[in-house]
Amino acid sequence: DTGVSQDPRHKITKRGQNVTFRCDPISEHNRLYWYRQTLGQGPEFLTYFQNEAQLEKSRLLSDRFSAERPKGSFSTLEIQRTEQGDSAMYLCASSFRSMGENNEQFFGPGTRLTVL
Amino acid sequence: AQSVTQLDSHVSVSEGTPVLLRCNYSSSYSPSLFWYVQHPNKGLQLLLKYTSAATLVKGINGFEAEFKKSETSFHLTKPSAHMSDAAEYFCVVSPGGYNKLIFGAGTRLAVHP
Numbered sequence: 001d002t003g004v005s006q007d008p009r010h011k012i013t014k015r016g017q018n019v020t021f022r023c024d025p026i027s028e029h030n031r032l033y034w035y036r037q038t039l040g041q042g043p044e045f046l047t048y049f050q051n052e053a054q055l056e057k058s059r060l061l062s063d064r065f066s067a068e069r070p071k072g073s074f075s076t077l078e079i080q081r082t083e084q085g086d087s088a089m090y091l092c093a094s095s096f097r098s099m100g101e102n103n104e105q106f107f108g109p110g111t112r113l114t115v116l
Numbered sequence: 117a118q119s120v121t122q123l124d125s126h127v128s129v130s131e132g133t134p135v136l137l138r139c140n141y142s143s144s145y146s147p148s149l150f151w152y153v154q155h156p157n158k159g160l161q162l163l164l165k166y167t168s169a170a171t172l173v174k175g176i177n178g179f180e181a182e183f184k185k186s187e188t189s190f191h192l193t194k195p196s197a198h199m200s201d202a203a204e205y206f207c208v209v210s211p212g213g214y215n216k217l218i219f220g221a222g223t224r225l226a227v228h229p
Contacts, residue, residue, distance in 0.1 A: 004159070033216065042206050042219030043160070056216065091160070105217060107160040 002026060004108035006092050012114045013082055020078045021111045025094030032075050033105060034067055035091040036060065043091055049075060050097065082115045089113075118143045120190075120207045122220035130228050135179075135194040137223045139207030142188065149190045150208040150217070151181055160206070166190065177201070202227045 005024045013019050025032050031050050035043035046065070047057045051072035061067075064082075069075040079086055089112050093105040123138040141147055151163040164175025171183040181192045190207060207220040 035217075040221075042208075042222050043217070045216040045218065048216060058216075093160075104162050104165070109157075109159045 004092055004094050004106050006090075006108040006111050008111060009109060010112050010114075012116065014116050015082060015084060017082055018078065018080045019082060019113065020076055021090055021092075021113075023075045023077070023092030023094075023108060025073070025075070025092070026096075026106055027073075029094035029096045029106075030072070031095045031097050031105075032069055033093040033095075034075070034077055035093065037089040037091055037110070038087075046077075079113075082113075084115045087113055087115045118147060118209045118211050118218055120149075120209050120218065120220040122205075122207050122223050124223050125221065126224045126226065128226040128228065129197045131199055132196050135192070135197045135201065135225065137192040137205050137207075137225065139190045139192065139220060140188050141190055141207070141209050143209060143211075148210040149181075149183065150210070151175065151179070151190075151192050152206045152208055152219075154204040154206065154222075156203075163192070163205075197225075197227045199227050199229070201225060 007022045033048040034046040037043040046061050047067050049069040052069050064080045067077045089110040091110045092108045095105045096103050119142045121140045149166040152160045153163050154160050163179050164173045166173045166183045174180045179194045204222045204224050206222050208217045210217050
């Protein structure tokens with residue numbers, strides 16, 4: 001399967017714990033995006049990278065959240081001191097940008113986080 | 117600021133009848149608009165996209181959408197629903213083309229035999 005993959009698919013944690021999610025984009029894609037989807041809502045943009053550079057962060061991304069893409073390939077999203085309000089599906093997407101154009105974003109299956 | 121409003125949270129149709137999922141957008145300049153579909157336990161999939169070319173856009177699985185600037189609408193239609201069309205559908209706008217995507221709240225489509 002050459003699509004976007006995310007790990008783990010499900011994570012249950014206790015309030016106050018730290019969690020880290022991983023996203024592996026489609027190999028030739030240079031852009032990587034993180035979104036969060038809560039129950040009954042559409043996904044909300046969190047942040048995106050072009051290669052290893054983080055180009056934009058949403059105000060939703062509090063200081064407890066940090067994302068990295070150290071070598072311009074896979075990315076990690078870490079949440080420190082989790083709160084019950086962090087419970088959501090965390091989606092990763094990737095795309096390829098060239099010649100001033102952006103192409104379709106391909107989404108992974110998501111990581112479902114439950115904070116008890 | 118750009119946003120989308122999906123006018124129906126749930127739509128129910130019978131198999132073989134037409135589908136209409138309504139979407140209005142708000143944008144300060146010419147937007148890029150999309151429809152994505154999300155089946156249970158599957159990733160989001162792009163159905164179709166509008167990027168200022170033809171106003172009638174054809175997508176996968178027989179879906180199409182028409183961009184109407186005067187009405188600020190981008191409704192999704194399909195002539196004949198199939199059971200496999202049951203899913204969550206999201207209308208999406210993007211500032212500056214394919215940068216971040218701004219999703220609507222979604223419309224859940226149910227298809228009955």
